[in-house]
Amino acid sequence: MIEELLPGEVACAESFDDPPEAVLLPEEEPEVARAVDKRRREFTTGRHCARLALAKLSVPPVPLPRGERGAPVWPEGIAGSITHCAGYRGAVAARTAEVRSVGIDAEPNGPLPEGVLDAVSLPEERDWIGALDPGATGVHWDRLLFSAKESVYKAWYPLARRFLGFAEARITVDPRAGAFTARLLVPGPVVDGAPLTGFTGRWLVRGGLVLTAIALPAAANNNDQEMRTPDNS
Template sequence: MLSPVGASALLRAVLGPGPAVRELRGQGNPSNLVGPEVQVVARAIESRRREFAAGRSCAREAALETGHDLGPLLSGPTREPLWPSDLVGSITHCAGFAGAAVAPATHWRGLGIDCEPARPLPTELIGAILTARERFTVAQLRESEERPWERIIFSAKESLFKTWFPLRRTWLGFDEAEVALQPDGTFQAEILVLDTGPHPRTVFGRWRIDRGLIVTGLALPAP
């Protein structure tokens, strides 16, 4: 069932004040795609077309809050959204949820949001995604509260990549960043590669669990 795009208290909670945020609960409608966006997912399966449409609808509504009529939002070679030069933004979607955050590039240099199902990460993936220090942190957190901690860290790294890639145009591996997760809904992420370029080495973000979803986010103010 299609739900209208609306304001997102969940994304606001993980990003804080400033960026415009919108979410859609339910399925996107491919008929809402604009111009050449249709061709981006023309050969995709129906579920992919719907999630793509949901994210683009959220992005357009968020951009309007900043005074921008976004128009078609195409994708780059790694499926990243190609934002206009005067905007920064981030899109996320998983089953039943899509969200977007948009802000003027004059005030923000990067936004990263990610949503994941609030379920444990498959055991076979933990060693590839979490560093030894992160696994130790998870073991400590689990002593006081049972949460899908590994997947929260995975989501935080996904949000971090969404701020990293537009600034550096290079891949950032899961072992090239380390997340210090706190049970109060915050995290600190440190990039471990030698050259971080214009991206800060250490960034701070927030996480929330709501209605079966993990959502993480971080926002980088302009210098």
């Protein structure tokens, strides 16, 4: 599913369970040595998906340890992102000559726990959420907002190398086009000679899941980027 949200330059892999062939490389074992079984399975299958995505770019299997703030450390010249939730694991990778940064997130399509929305959203975001009817669309817009902010952070961090709070990016969702925009409310890094001011992304809801994705094209690809429109049913 995730490939529907991203341009062709981005290699994708996903799994809806934890296949037996998903294993860690020795260098990754210490990352989850004391983890509970659920966390270990998520981590292992996420890395498995990442290596499948890298293989599509002709990159051989490599360890993907956690770096600063837990973000995966990708091979030189590669931008990537990993996500997991109940019933889904996915990973994407691209060459930074074509895509500067990428962020993906998967969540269950259900309401956020009580109190979480206020903690992760701006007043204007809550306004548009309140104006949309989840009963008519089957989309839990609060969860979609949360997922979009997670994708924003994953795309932001490799470029800025600093934390981005939930209140430091304003999300606007197009409920018909399956798209969203994120306006940064703090100064962004300079990318390809210009300050980064925000991101555009895509979303879909299917099979009980909310998926969001962002791919920031390299400057040379800005005019060539094609985004496919997903089926949001």
